[in-house]
Amino acid sequence: MPAQLPPHLRRLEAEAIFIMREVVANFENPVMLYSIGKDSSVMLHLAMKAFHPAKPPFPLLHVDTTWKFREMIAFRDETVKRLGLDIKVHTNQEGKAAGINPFDHGSSNYTQVMKTEALKQALDAGGYDAAFGGARRDEEKSRAKERVFSFRSAHHGWDPKNQRPELWSLYNTRIRTGETIRVFPLSNWTELDIWQYIAAENIPIVPLYFAAERPVVARNGQLIMADDQRMRLLPGEKVEMRRVRFRTLGCYPLTAAVESDADTLDAIVEEMFLATTSERQGRLIDHDESGSMEKKKREGYF
Amino acid sequence: MAEIVALRPHDDAARPVPVETDKGILRFLTCGSVDDGKSTLIGRLLLDTKKLFDDQLASLEKDSRRFGTVGDDMDLALLVDGLEAEREQGITIDVAYRFFATEKRKFIVADTPGHEQYTRNMATGASTADLAVLLIDARKGILNQTRRHATIAAMLGIRHVVLAINKIDLVDYDRVVYDRIVAAFDADASHYGFASRVAIPISARHGDNVGERSESMPWYRGPTLLEHLEGIDLSVDVTASRPFRFPVQWVNRPDLTFRGYAGTIAAGTIRAGDDIVVARTGQQATVSRIVTYDGDVRSASADEAVTLTLDREIDLSRGDILATPAARPDVSDQFAAHLIWMADEAMLPGRPYLMKIGTRTVGAAITELKHKVEIETLKPLAAKTLALNDIGFANLSLAEPIAFDSYEDNRTTGAFILIDRFTNATVAAGMIRFGLSRATNIHRQALDVDKAARAGAKGQKPAVLWFTGLSGSGKSTIANLVEKKLHLMGRHTYLLDGDNVRHGLNRDLGFTDADRVENIRRVAETAKLFVDAGLIVLVSFISPFRAERQLARDLVAEGEFVEIFVDTPLEVAEARDVKGLYKKAREGKIKNFTGIDSPYEAPLTPDIRLDTSIGDAEAQADRIVDYLIERGYSAA
Structure with a gap:
């Protein structure tokens, strides 16, 4: 029962459920971005609650x-099967055909083609008028100013200086044909809230979040996991087994692991309290330059 | 004034660890004038609650060197001024939400801009906040902007305020300065009506009395800011004890066997078996189940998102409000509300907007702007429109009746936004003060062919010529002559005569005072319609009471009402007695006869006073026509 949730998680849960229902009641063709990570797992769990028994x-x-990561794909397929849900999987085929990869083309170009462009293609193809994302305001400075219902032009652009005022829980859902809204039900959650909620609700997550012996390469002070044979080693680098886990998940060559012994949810929550770096530290694409997230978001990144 | 619960000193050495006494979430906003240090204060709170990670601190040091405004120190404001434009301009241009937690509470803080033109963002931050931290620069004291923000916070229903008297280090930690500022604020405090007010001398930059007690101000014995935020008791504000309100958000029909109403409880508590009523229609039902993913529950309270099933099928859809039958919300298509205008384009009375209130969206128009609010003093100011960041008090009229509460009673069922129908922009936020009964205060929407256009086509200015005087004073004779003369001049007129109207429109009315009032009201309304059609309307009625003549005058625009007092003394009128009515009245055969047993209140300042002892009816009529030509009601 929700009664066992601490009060602050109950309030966050109810807020997210309200937001999801508001989308379903107002939009014709919504979709939920599912990135397989812990935030997506929480978002999906909340969606199961919001529309129950439907x-x-x-x-x-x-x-x-x-x-x-291969484990992410396996977890994705297992999750949709377990919950009996419909999932669309989209890959930018032009990018794939052109062999765009994070090693040769730089994280910035690669992200633009294989993530941002791919996302726009998928949203256009599906004709979706609203898209849920699991972003949180505590992740990054420009996220802190994003609305819960974030308006996008017909070209998926975000104009941070011209956002609709958002008062109370009165979300303005009105759009014209071609325009879309990105909706962030987890806006007011922090990383700690996410972990506490996962623990309290016993939500399944990708095993990569738990510490285990994994093959990693030390590069620029980061630990990159060699998830498959495509991993390229620079001269002098070697793969070694270390006890690591991931605080955030994405494309394996761009996602750093942290050394950790936390192999249970309780241990992860405890580690959270002692952490001295933010989770985005492990996301290589955020460090290109200061303000790089705002730039990516203006271009349509989630 | 302040209610402060017992506090545990903040344990600075330990990282926050969740404990049993989780007080939930406190949402607050920081506000104040430009450069009062809002962003620095939030940066300080994050630092003092160990919310900053090493990589964030490293990036802060880098940013401080590039953009910083505080010399070699870390510029804490850069932590929260997220957008590139803000960092370059050194100001906060939008609401930023920040999060931190201590062992007692989780905090969500809205950092809102101090520039006056960004008032709308402050209102946005305030709309979801339980408490406002009002920053005051100790060197400057209370500014107009401080009052403005206190007013907006109070208007948006924030019940608790903290005066954070910042930069106290720059006035040598002087108690006198602190006392003076607190006294100045309290002089205005009755305007705001906050439930609690705590004043804390702080230095956001150096950390005094934010997370750690200051060594420099032994005279201050109150809590640190963080202690106060952790400790403040919000239970006085809980909505769980208020009458049950449930805006239906979504109808859940996965199959033929289940029909549930999903929504978040806006106030009160509901139990399975409770009776509820659909506020809009008055239909009643009983709650069968309270359904959640985790299983059915016996009861649910405010802020919980649940799904209700009912014992019978009733007409119920998104936008309806379920309420306890014992305490229902108002239902009306008109109400008075405070509006905060949020769009560059000014507010236009009569223009159709969409109103979103709770889960309902309905067509709405602002029928009348009663006044603008001068925000520093709360004084009403006459105004025809509202510009960006203006606050006004207005009547609104809706396309159909809705259920609502006053904002004071319920922040969910009493709040609304207005949306432009064409741009879809959110143009205003509103807070309902009270409902208006049907048919009062309704003002017609402006039409393309208006009164002036219709009258202009006829070479005249529309007006009511209101003839008042005793029975037998000669009103009808003179009015009739005036109409003939105007008609010959090509003017378009209409004459409403008291006796004639009583045969038709007002045949159901007698001669009691109440009926006389209604008689005049109907005639005045009819005259108004003819004026709107562009006509010169002649009304010949005894109309003995000043109040009703004033009502008739107030119905039309200034300059459209010409009161003509046909001043014939009672003895003269009675001597004439054309219809033999005075005789009957004297014999008691007619009751309530004006001048005999019912009073006549002569006009004190008529537009035209006709002394019928001088000149005949023809001459009196000429005098009126001359008046009309002179004043431009009629071409010559």
């Missing part, structure tokens, strides 16, 4: 860059 009345969408 199933969530929208499909999931996964933008597959083809460079995700």
Whole structure:
């Protein structure tokens, strides 16, 4: 029962459920971005709650860059099967054909083609008028200013200086044909809230979040996991087994592991309290330059 | 004034660990004038609650060197001024939400801009906040902007305020400065009506009395800011004890066997077996089940998202409000509300907007702007429109009746936004103060062919010529002559005569005072319609009471009402007695006869006073026509 949730998680849960129902009641063709990570797992769990006893009345969408951890893909397939949900998987075929990869083309170009462009293609193809994303305001400075219902032009652009004022829980859902809204039900959650909720609700997550012996390469002070044979080693680098886990998941060549012994949810929550770095530290694409997230978001990144 | 519960000193050495006494979430906003240090304060709170990670601190040091405004120190404001434009301009241009937690509470803080033109963002932050931290620069004291923000916070229903008297280090930690500022604020405090007010001297930059007690101000014995935020008791504000309100958000029909109403409880508590009523229609039903993913529950309270099933099928859809039958919300298509205008384009009375209130969206128009609110003093100011960031008090009229509460009673069922029908922009936020009964305060929408256009086509200015005087004073004779003269001049007129109207429109009315009032009201309304059609309307009625003549005058625009007092003394009128009515009245055969046993209140300042002892009816009529030509009601 929700009664066992601490009060702050109950309030966050109810807020997210309200937001999801508001989308379903106002939009014709919503979709939920499912990135397989812990935030997506929480978002999906909340969707199961919001529409019970009905199933969530929208499909999931996964933008597959083809460079995700193998365990993520296995977890994705297992999850949709377990919950009986509809999922669309989209890959930017032009990018794939051109062999765009994170090693040769740089994280910035690669992200633009295989994530941002791929996402726009998938949203256009599906004709979706609203798309749920699992982004949280505490993740990054420009996220802190994003609305819960975030308006996008017909070209998926975000104009941070011209956002609709958002008062109370009165979300303005009005759009014209071609325009869309990105909706962030987890806006007010923090990383700690996510972990506490996963623990309290016993939500399944990708095993990569738990510490285990994994093959990693030390590069620029980061630990990159060699998830498959496509991993390229620079001169002098070697793969070694270390006890690591991931605080955030994405494309394996761009996602750093942390050394950790936390192999249970309780241990992860405890580690959270002692952490001295933010989770995005492990996301290589955020460090290109200061303000790079705002730039990517203006271009349509989630 | 302040209610402060017992506090545990903040344990600075330990990282926050969740404990049993989780007080839930406190949402607050920081506000104040430009450069009062809002962003720095939030940066300080994050730092003092160990919310900052090493990589964030490293990036802060880098940013401080590039954009910083505080010399070699870390510029804490850069932590929260997220957007590139803000960092370059050194100001906060939008609401930013920040999160931190201590062992007692989780905090969500809205950092809102101090520039006056960004008032709408402050209102946005305030709409979801339980408490406002009002920053005051100790060197500057209370500014107009401080009052403005206190007013907006109070108007948006924030019940608790903290005066954070910042930069106290720059006035040598002087108690006198602190006392003076607190006294100045309290002089205005009755305007705001906050439930609690706590004043804390702080230095956001150096950390005094934010997370750690200051060594420099032994005279201050109150809590640190963080202690106060952790400890403040919001239970006085809980909505769980108020009458049950449930805006239906979504109808859940997965198959033929289940029909549930999904929504978030806006106030009160519901139990399975409770009776509810659909506020809009008055239909009643009983709650069968309270359904959640985790199983049915016996009861649910405010802020919980649940799904209700009912014992019978009733007409119920998104936008309806379920309520306890014992305490229902108002239902009306008109109400008075405070509006905060949020669009560059000014507000237009009569223009159709969409109103979103709770889960309902309905067509709405602002029928009348009663006044603008001068925000520093709360004084009403006459105004025809509202510009960006203006606050006004207005009557609104809706396309159909809705259920609502006053904002004071319920922040969910009493709040609304207005949306432009064409741009879809959110143009205003509104807070309902009270409902208006049907048919009062309704003002017609402006039409393309208006009164002036219709009258202009006829070479005249529309007006009511209101003839008042005793029975037998000669009103009808003179009015009739005036109409003939105007008609010959090509003017378009209409004459409403008291006796004639009583044969038709007002045949159901007698001669009691109440009926006389209604008689005049109907005639005045009819005259108004003819004026709107562009006509010169002649009304010949005894109309003995000043109040009703004033009502008739108030119905039309200024300059459209010409009161003509046909001043014939009672003895003269009675001597004439054309219809033999005075005789009957004297014999008691007619009751309530004006001048005999019912009073006549002569006009004190008529537009035209006709002394019928001088000149005949023809001459009196000429005098009126001359008046009309002179004043431009009629071409010559």
